[in-house]
Amino acid sequence: MTGLRIGQGFDVHRFAAPEDGRPLVLMGCEVPHDRGLAGHSDADVMIHALMDALLGAAGLGDIGQHFPDTDPAYRGADSAQLLRRVMGDLSERGWRVVNADVCLIGERPKIGPHRERMRGRIAPLLGLAAEALNVKATTTEKLGFTGRGEGLAAQAVVLIERI
Numbered sequence: 001m002t003g004l005r006i007g008q009g010f011d012v013h014r015f016a017a018p019e020d021g022r023p024l025v026l027m028g029c030e031v032p033h034d035r036g037l038a039g040h041s042d043a044d045v046m047i048h049a050l051m052d053a054l055l056g057a058a059g060l061g062d063i064g065q066h067f068p069d070t071d072p073a074y075r076g077a078d079s080a081q082l083l084r085r086v087m088g089d090l091s092e093r094g095w096r097v098v099n100a101d102v103c104l105i106g107e108r109p110k111i112g113p114h115r116e117r118m119r120g121r122i123a124p125l126l127g128l129a130a131e132a133l134n135v136k137a138t139t140t141e142k143l144g145f146t147g148r149g150e151g152l153a154a155q156a157v158v159l160i161e162r163i
């Protein structure tokens, strides 16, 4: 079992004002909604949690170290591209992903209609079949910042193994 490592990630972004016109990007997919998430990059909260889980599993720190939000290079960055770089770092070190489980936390939007599109977009970047990338969501029963619709949170867990 020594060739296996687990990692977890958590991220939060607040919603931008509707008049900011930012798209809502989740798992590399634009999801129709009346507002997008605020952030230095495209604010893809699910990919950010996923990248932190991958970096954590490989013992490589966190996305703040790899892609500092003070660096203009990452302004408006496509998080799917950043995920590609994280996967490059992992494979250079001899790791491959076994499976991943990503959970969006918030009241709206509902991601059910977009789940298969998200899996189809991100699973190949992880070197996975779609069935090995689980995408799910939960509400917080209208409690807290996610319950009030102030933002979205995401959690991710990944398992990696030595190639």
Ligand SMILES: [Zn+2]
Residues within 6 Å of the ligand: 011, 012, 013, 039, 043, 044, 045, 048
């Ligand atoms: Zn983030």
